[in-house]
Amino acid sequence: IEMSHAAIESLEAIIVDLPTIRPHKLAMHTMQNQTLVILRLRCADGVEGIGEATTIGGLSYGNESPDSIKVNLDRHFAPLLIGQDASNINACMQRIDRVVKGNTFARSAVETALLDAQGKRFGLPVSEILGGRVRDSLEVAWTLASGDTRKDIAEGEQMLEARRHRIFKLKIGAGEVNKDLAHVIAIKQALGERASVRVDVNQAWDEAVALRACRILGENGIDLIEQPISRHNRGGQVRLNQSSPAPIMADESIECVEDAFNLARDGAAPVFALKIAKNGGPRAVLRTASIAEAAGIGLYGGTMLEGSVGTLASAHAFITLNKLAWDTELFGPLLLTEDIVTEPPLYRDFHLHVPRLPGIGLTLDEERLARFRRS
Ligand code: MUC
Ligand code: MG
Structure with a gap:
């Protein structure tokens, strides 16, 4: 194959530590800050694509940590990609497929950077590179996870008042189950019909506990029960899917596109959380969306609490979909007090608005990146 004018010259993976607005309490981990891995992919035609691979709580959520993502990008992905034609995304990703097992977070950063570069090269938003957007904005849920019922209710009221969010996800599973259920019911009763209230258990229950708890949640107006x-x-x-009065959403169950197929075949959940990081990028997540659509499974635009880059990369994929019956949770940048891009994403009227700019539509702020990157 002849040398392309858009040959990949270098990959640089940068670990960035950013403060959060408050502690964020999940079943397996309490976040005191967030760590992003930002990928810069430079091409011979002068175009730079940016991508992001971000997870939650080191190795407490999945199989990749910020540190392992950086090492694997540097040592294993970069040598495969340097010299390849960045404008042929299919060829680049298939080259990775032949040699790399798993590592969907790192893969997602690469696929995002290639899409961003392609968009900048042709003057098109990533959504258009993916075949075209069918909407310009996405409704965004907020997670109430301060760990305190009264604080969570106050935060929910504030979000409703500011017209920022009217869908709330509560993170439970860390505490005693009856206390968790009381916490959820108190919040639902306070917010009432003004909000959709959902929970994410992050795999914390066993089947016996879940059998009872899902029934109680369903009877108390909870709209969705995640993992x-x-x-x-x-x-x-x-079995739980057959007995629960409230629909179940698969999140951790999907670690790759093949997991999505097997879950659909088994009838394990009527709703799938779509996450670019857990499928291997914005194109890969659309394959999981296609499986869900074919199986009659509802879609939800999920997040790994990425910063602006991963959030908008996800949004560009999600705005190409026919239907997102359960909306999205693309609020990652709002959990951070600092950003590393010049123009942060726009949130208004319960929605994230997706720019019609080339690529994912973001520019790195070099000064801030230098300040927050890990040395
Ligand atoms: C998860 O488990 O879904 C998404 C939103 C949030 O608060 O945590 C995440 C991860
Ligand atoms: Mg989840």
């Missing part, structure tokens, strides 16, 4: 039990208990997920 109540372990991703490994497939039989339990299928």
Whole structure:
């Protein structure tokens, strides 16, 4: 194959530590800050694509940590990609497929950077490179996870008042189950019909606990129950799906596109959380969306609490979809007190507005990046 004018010259993976507005309490980890991995992919035609691979709480959420993502990008992905034609995204990603197992977070950063570069090269938003957007904005849920019921209710009221969010996800599973249920019911009663209230258990319950708890949540007006039990208990997920009065959403159960197929085949969940990081990028997540659509499974635009880059990369993919029945949770940048881009994403009237600029539509702020990058 002849040398392209857009040959990939270098990949640089940068770990960035950013402060959060408050602690964010999940079943397996309490975040005191957030760590992003930003990827800069430079091409011979002068175009730079940017991508992001971000997870939650080191290794407490998934199989990749910020540190392992950086090492794997530097040592394993970069040598495969340097010299390749950046404008042929299919060829680049298939070259990775042949050699790399798993590592969907790192893969997602690469696929995002290639899409961003392609968009800048042709003057098109990533959504148009993906075939075209069918909307310009996405409704965004907020997660109430301060760990305190009264604070969460006050935060929810503020968000409603500011017209920023009217869908709330509560993170439970760390505490005693009856206390968690009381916490959820108190918040639902306070917010009432003004809000959609959902929970994310992050796999913390066993099947017996979940059987009872899902019934109580459903009877108390909770709209959606995310990943109540372990991703490994497939039989339990299928049984729970048959007994729960409130719909179940698969999150951790999907670590790759093939997981999505197997969950759909088994009838394990009527709703899928779509996350670019867990499928291998904005194109890869659309393959999971296609599987869900074919199986009659509802879609939700999920997040790994990425910063602006990963959030808008996700949004460009999600705005190409026919239907997102459960909306999205693309609020990552709003959990951070600092950003590393010149123009942060725009949130208004319950929605994230997706720019019609080339690529993902963001420019790195070099001064801020230098300040927050890990040395
Ligand atoms: C998860 O488990 O879904 C998404 C929103 C949030 O608050 O945490 C995440 C991760
Ligand atoms: Mg989740």
